[in-house]
Amino acid sequence: MVDIPGCYSLMAHSTEEEVARDFICFENPDAVVTVCDATCLERNLNLVLQIMEAADCVVICVNLMDEAKKKRIVLNLDVLEERLHAPVVGTTARSKKGLNQIYQGLRRCIKEREAEYERPILIRYPEYIEEAIEKLAPAVEEASEGRAKVRWLCARLLDANENLMGAVRNYLKSIADSEEVKTCLTEIWNDWREQGISQEKVSDDMAAVFIRKAEDLCRGVVVYENKAYNWKDRKLDRLFTSKATGFPIMFLVLLGVFWLTITGANYPSQLLSNVLFAIEDRLTIAADAAGVPALASGLLIHGVYRVLAWVISVMLPPMAIFFPLFTLLEDFGYLPRVAFNLDRCFKRCSACGKQALTM
Numbered sequence: 001m002v003d004i005p006g007c008y009s010l011m012a013h014s015t016e017e018e019v020a021r022d023f024i025c026f027e028n029p030d031a032v033v034t035v036c037d038a039t040c041l042e043r044n045l046n047l048v049l050q051i052m053e054a055a056d057c058v059v060i061c062v063n064l065m066d067e068a069k070k071k072r073i074v075l076n077l078d079v080l081e082e083r084l085h086a087p088v089v090g091t092t093a094r095s096k097k098g099l100n101q102i103y104q105g106l107r108r109c110i111k112e113r114e115a116e117y118e119r120p121i122l123i124r125y126p127e128y129i130e131e132a133i134e135k136l137a138p139a140v141e142e143a144s145e146g147r148a149k150v151r152w153l154c155a156r157l158l159d160a161n162e163n164l165m166g167a168v169r170n171y172l173k174s175i176a177d178s179e180e181v182k183t184c185l186t187e188i189w190n191d192w193r194e195q196g197i198s199q200e201k202v203s204d205d206m207a208a209v210f211i212r213k214a215e216d217l218c219r220g221v222v223v224y225e226n227k228a229y230n231w232k233d234r235k236l237d238r239l240f241t242s243k244a245t246g247f248p249i250m251f252l253v254l255l256g257v258f259w260l261t262i263t264g265a266n267y268p269s270q271l272l273s274n275v276l277f278a279i280e281d282r283l284t285i286a287a288d289a290a291g292v293p294a295l296a297s298g299l300l301i302h303g304v305y306r307v308l309a310w311v312i313s314v315m316l317p318p319m320a321i322f323f324p325l326f327t328l329l330e331d332f333g334y335l336p337r338v339a340f341n342l343d344r345c346f347k348r349c350s351a352c353g354k355q356a357l358t359m
Contacts, residue, residue: 002029008043010050011161011207014352018163024055026148026171031057031109033102038068038075038090041222045214052086053123054152057109059087061102066092072225080221085119123213125155126205128197132158132188136181143178157185159203233333240337250341253334257325265317272316276309 004023005016024032032055036044041062052058060080068075081088087105091098124130133154140157141150153175156164169176192202239245280301287297329335335357343353 006035008047010047010054011164014354018167021164022167022171024051025152026167028147029055029057031055031059031106033059033061033106035061035063038062038064039071039073041075042214042218045217046210048084049123049210049213052084052119053155054149056119056149057106057113059089059102059105059109060084061105062088062090063093065090065098066095071229073229074223074225076221076223080217083217083221084122121151123209125209128192128195129155129158129202129205132192135188136184139178139180139184140175143175143181144172145174148172148175155206157181158188159206160199161203236333237337240334241340246337246341250338253329254338257322257329260325261318261322264321268317268320269313272313273309276313277306280305280309 002023004020007014007017007020009017010021010025023029032051034044034048034051036048048058048060062075062077065075075090077088077090087108089098089101089105091102093099125133133151136154136157137150140154144150144153153168153172157168157175165176175181189199192198240249283301283305284297287301326335339353339356341353342356346353346355
C-alpha cells in the first residue's frame with residue numbers, strides 16, 4: 001500500500017502532483033484508490049476521470065459522507081458506480097465507517113482484471129483529436145511494448161505538456177526516442193496548423209472534456225436538499241479572498257498568530273528555564289558531593305544537560321503554541337484561502353500559492 005501526495009489533477013503543476021502522476025501513470029500500480037470529497041464531488045470527479053483513463057483498476061472512495069449529510073447533500077453512489085463501471089464506496093474515515101468496503105472494491109477490481117474485463121471508454125474527445133489518437137495509436141503501441149495505456153499516452157502526447165514529456169522521457173524512453181512516433185506527431189501538428197488549430201486550443205478542448213463529463217456524471221447523483229448549503233462558505237470566500245479585504249485580513253491573522261506565539265511563549269519559556277536550571281545547580285552540587293571528576297560533570301551537566309535545558313525552554317513553548325494555531329486555521333479552511341491569495345505572487349517566482357504556507 002503506497003500513500004501518494006494529494007492532488008486535484010494529473011496535469012501536474014507542482015512537485016507533489018508530479019510524484020502522484022508519475023506513480024499512477026508509469027509505475028503500473030495493481031489498483032488505485034482515489035479519495036473524493038462528498039461535499040464537492042463534481043470537482044473531484046475531474047481527477048477520477050483522469051486516473052481512470054491512465055489506470056486499469058480504480059476504486060472511488062467518497063469520503064466525508066457525514067459532512068455531506070450535515071449540509072443535506074444526498075449522494076446516489078449506486079448510480080455513480082453504474083455510470084463509471086468501477087467500485088464506488090461511501091466512507092466516513094474519522095469514525096471508520098465504510099473502510100472495509102474499500103477492500104471489497106479492490107478485490108472486485110482485481111477479479112475483473114484477471115477476467116480481462118474491458119471497461120467502456122468514458123472520455124471521448126472532439127472528433128479531430130479522436131482521429132489523431134487513432135492515427136498515432138499504432139506507432140505508440142509498438143514503441144511502448146505494453147508498458148503504458150496506449151489511448152491515454154496518445155492523448156497526452158498530443159496535449160504536448162512539457163512537464164509530462166519530461167516524465168515520458170524518464171519512464172518510456174523507447175517512445176521518446178521513437179522516430180515513427182515523432183514523425184506521426186509532426187504530421188498531425190502540421191495538419192492542425194493548416195486547419196488553424198493551435199496547441200492551446202487542443203489543451204483547452206481536452207481539459208473541457210473532463211469537466212463536462214464530470215458534470216454529466218453528477219446529474220442525478222448529487223442532490224442538494226438545501227440549495228443554499230454553501231452560502232456561509234461563499235460569504236467567507238468573499239471576505240477572505242476579495243481584493244479589498246483578503247490581504248489585510250491575511251496579514252492581521254498571520255501577525256496575530258506570530259504575536260500569540262512569541263508573546264505567549266515567553267511565560268512558559270521563563271518558567272521552564274527556571275525549573276531546568278535549578279535542577280542543573282542541584283545536579284552540580286550532587287556531583288561535587290559524590291566526588292565526580294570535574295571533567296565528567298562539566299561534560300554531562302554543564303554541556304549535555306545545559307544544552308538540552310536551553311533547547312527545551314526556548315523551542316518547546318513556541319512550537320506548542322504555533323502548531324495548534326496553524327492546525328486550527330487549516331481545520332477552519334483558512335489556509336487554502338491564504339494559498340489562493342498568494343498564488344499570483346508566487347507564480348511570478350515560478351512557484352505556487354501552496355508553497356506560501358511552508359514559507
